[in-house]
Amino acid sequence: MAVDYTTQATGGIGDAVLRKEDRKFVTGEGRYVDDLKLPGMLHAAFVRSPFGHARITSIDASAALALPGVHAVLTNESLPVETGVLSASNPGGDVRHPEQAILAKEIARYVGEPVAMVIADDRYLARDGADLVHVEYDPLPVVVDAEKALEDGAPLVHAEYDSNLVKTLEHVTDGFDDAMAKAAKVIKLRVDNQRLTPSAMETRGCIGDWQEATGEVTLYTSTQVAHFVRTFVSIVCGTSEAKVRVVTPDVGGGFGAKLNTYREEFAVCAASHAVGHPVKWIEDRTEAGVATIHGRAQVQYYEVGVTDEGKIVALKFDAVQNNGAYNMLLTPSISHLTLFMVPGLYDIQDISIRIRQAFTNTTPTDAYRGAGRPEATHGIERLMDAIADDLGIDAAEVRRRNFIKPEQFPYSSATGLIYDSGSYDANLDAALELSDYAGFEARRAESEAKGKYRGIGLSTYVEVCGLAPSAVTAALGIGAPGWEHSTVRLHPTGKATVITGTSPHGQGHATSWSQITQTELGIPFEDVEVIHGDTAFQPYGLGTYGSRSLAVGGIALYRSLGKVREKARELAAHLLECSIDDLEWTGTAWQVKGSPDRSKTIQELAYAGWTSASLPEGIEPVLEATTFHDPPNFTFPSGTHVCEVEIDPETGRIEILKYTAVDDCGNVINPLIVDGQVHGGIIQGLGQALFEETVYAEDGQMLTPTFVEYLVPSAADVPEMTLSRTTTPSPSNPLGVKGIGEAGTIGASAAIVNAAVDALSGLGVRHIEMPMQPARIWNVIQEAKS
C-alpha cells in the first residue's frame, strides 16, 4: 500500500519509521574496513594473472623486494596455510571440487586469479611492488563459454578431470514423457541469462591480525557471513576456531557477492602470521571486476507442452550453468536453486530438468541478488509470453490459467517444495488495475502515431526465501545449517541490547529489530541497540542472504523477546505477590488484571532482575534470553510486475514509461524499508535487462573491467515506480513475514524484456536477449524488417 509518510510513527511493527542507522551513513560517519587502522599495519597488493589460462613457469620477486618499503612477496608456497579455499556446496554428493589454492599454484585459470602477494608499508608501495614482480607464464588454451566448455575436445580447465563438467543436476517426474506426448503443441525457447558483475558501493576489503604468541587471529572483513568466514579461516590457516575472531564493520552492500569466503580473507590472515604485522587489503574497483564473484551466466533451453487453451501440461528445462574456474562457497547450489524454481508459480506437475554446470576460464560465479531464482523466473516468464504469442491468448490470461490457486496451498511443487501461501490472482489483478493494462492499446496507438513502438510486459513470480530449514540444507548437500541466533539482554537501566546472527549490509536490521522489540517487549524503539557481525559477541550467526533475515533471524528475535517477557512475568508475579495467571501484558508492563495501580513496567523488571534482591524460586538473575531458531519451512513471497516501454526505432533506445510492482511479502515490519528494497531490487533487474553484461573475449580477457564498459544504471536511468502490496501472511512463522530483499530483482528483468518484445511483436519479434542495449534493439528491428 502507498505509505503515508506524514503520520507520526511510533516505532512499533508496521510503522514507517526512518532508519536509525542512516544518520551515521549520510553524515559520513559509517566505519568500513578501510577506515580501520591498526598499529604496525602493513598493506597488501596482489599480483594477478593477466592470462585466462597459463602455466606459471617462474616468479621472480627480486626487483619488488629491492623496493624500499616492501616487506615480503608471498606465493602459495611461502604462505602459511593448510588447504585451499573450501566450498560448502555439494548437491547430489558427487560434485567435482578441484583444489583452489589461496594463491595460484602452477596454473592460473582465469584473468585476475591471484598469483603472488606483496606486503609493504603502504598501499601505494604494495602496488608498486606488485608491478615489479616478474612472473613468467606459458599460455594454455582457453575456454570461456560454458556450452563450448562441455563440447568434446574443449580445453580442460582442470586437467585432472576428463571434461569440464562440474555436476549434472537432474529431476524428472514419472509422468513427464506421457504428459508431453499428449500436448496439443510444443513451444521452444532459448534464453541466455547473461553474466553480471555484482557492484556493491563498497568493494571488498579485509585486515588480518595474527598474534604470534597465542595463535589468535582477528579478521576484519566486509562480509555477509562472519561466522562462516571464522570457521573456514580456522581450517585454512590451521588454528583453533575458538582463537579466530571475525569482525564485520559497516558493510556498503553485498548483493550476495560477500556471501562467500575469499582467498584474500585467508591470505591476509596467513600473511599477518608470516610477517608479524597486521595486514590490510582493500580491493580496488577494477580488481573487483575480476576478483569478486560474478552472477547469473546460465543458458536455458525450454520446451513446453500446452493445450490449445494455453494450459501447460509438461515442461522441459535444459540449461548450462557457467561456474567459472572454481567452485566458491555455494557455486554448485546456485543453479540448484534455479532447479527448484523452474515451474514458477504455475501448476505444472510433469517436469524434466537437467542443468549441467561447467568449469570455464572465467571468474567463478556464485550468489548474486536472487541467486538462481531470477534465472528461473526470467526464463519461465519469457516462456509464458511465448505461449501467449503462439496461441494468440492474452499474456495475463495465459498466466491466470496456469496459476496455482489459493485453495491449493500448501502446494507441493513438482520440484519438491511446499509453497506455504499465496494469492497470485490478487497480485495480478492489482497490478493490471494500477498499470491500466486494459487501456494499453490506446496508448500503443498514440506511440505509433509518433513513429515509436510501445509495449507492455508482465512478470509474475514466486521466490523461495527464508533460507532455510537445516534438515533441508543438509539434504541439498549444503554443508551448513539454516537456523539463526538471537540474544536479547536487558540492562539495569531498562535499555535493551539485541544480538543478532544476521549481518545487515544495507537492509536496516537495527531499525526493524528495534521495531519488533518495541512491539513485543515494550522497550521504546530508541532504547534498543542491535549488535551484529562480530563473532566475539555471538554464539554463531548464519548471516544475511536469500531474503532470510526477517523470516529466520527476525523470528529468532521474536522468540527471545517472548522468553524475556515470560521471565519478566514470573518476576512480576513474585514482586506483586500474585500468581502469574493473575497478570496481563499491557504492551509495556505486567499488571494485575483489572488493577492498573498494581503493575511492573518492563524497565522496573529489568532493574529488579539485575539487582536480584528478591527472585522467585528457580529463577536466575538478569532478564536475558537466547534462541536458536530453525525454520520449519521456507517462505514464498510472490508478486506481479508490469512494465510499459517505448522504443525509438531510429536509435534502438528503450524508454521505460511506467513501472508497476505489486508484491506480497507477507506482513510488513517497516513499509519504508520494504519499499526501499523493492526500489533497489527493481533497479538491479533493470540493470540486467537494459545495460549490464560481463563480457569475456575468446582468449579469456575481460572486456568490461570498469564502469566505462560495464554499465550499471544511474539514478537518471530509473523510471518512476508505482509500488503496491497484497498481504498473504506466511503460516510458517508467528510474524507472518516472508522476505523482500530479492523480489524486485526477480520480478523486474522479465517484465522489461516482455514489454520490449511486445513493442516489437508487430514486426514478428518473439524474443530478445539481455542486455537490451540500443545497438541490440536496433539490430533486432533491422533483422525483423528484412
Place this chain on the structure above:
Amino acid sequence: MIPSTLEYTKASSIDEAVAAVAAGAVPLSGGQSLMPMMRLRLAAPHAIVDLSGIPELVGICEDEDEIAVGAMTIHREVAASQLIREHAGLVADAAGGIGSPQVRNRGTIGGSLGHADPHSDMPATLIAAGASVIAKGPNGERRILVEDLITTYLTTTLEPGEIITQVRIPKSDDHSAYAKFHRRAIDWTVVGVGVCIGDDGVRAAATGVADKPVRLTAFEAVLNGGGSLDDAIAKVAEGIEPHAGLDGSAEYKKHLLGVLARKAHAEASSR
C-alpha cells in the same frame, strides 16, 4: 586511486608550467581523464604539473573576431556562457551535456582537447565551429586549428613542452547545434554530430566514428552544392568506417551518424 610514485607541482604562471612540461611533467587540468588513466596505471607519469593555480588560464572573453576561452575553463562555464551560446551554440550544447554535474564542474576545455579521446564531445564541435587553440611551449606561442590538433587516439600535434593556453572560437552568426547519442544517462558518447549552418555554407563534424573527430565532408559537400538534406544524410558516412565495440556495430554507428546529423541540422535550423 593508487597511482605509481610521482612528483606533484602546482604552477603559478604559464611560463612555470611550460618549463615543467618541457622537463617531462604531464599537465593536470580537471583530472577527469588523467586521474582515471592513472588509477588504471595506463598513465604512470613520473611528474605532474597542476595548472589550476594560473589565473590567466581561466575565463571567457572576446575581441573583434573571436571568443577566447582559457584552457582551464570548466565545462559548466562554457555551457553557461552567453557569448558562446550566441556565436557557437553547438559548443555550449556539447559542454552542457558532458558526463554529470561533478564532471562538468572539474573537466576543462583544454583538458578535453589535450586528452584527444575519440569519443569526446568538445573537439568535434570545436572543429565544426572552426576553432583553433593557442599552444605555448619553450619556443613561444603558436596557433593550431583544432582540426589539425588531434591525430589519433589520445594523440595530438602538440610538441614536447607545449601546453594549450587558450581556445579561440570565431564569432559568427551561424546557426549551430550538437546532437549526441549515449546509452546510459551518464555515459560516453557513442556518436555525436555538430552542425553549423552559416552564410558561407554548412560545416559538420562527428565524434565516435573514427580514431579522432572527423569533418563530415561528404555531407557538407552535398548541402553546400545545393543538394537536399536527405541526399546529404544518405552520404553522411561516406569514407567513414567506425570501429565496432560493445556500444555497437560499425553499421549501427554509421546509421546513428545519419540520425544525429539530421537532428543537429534540424535543431540548428530552428535556432
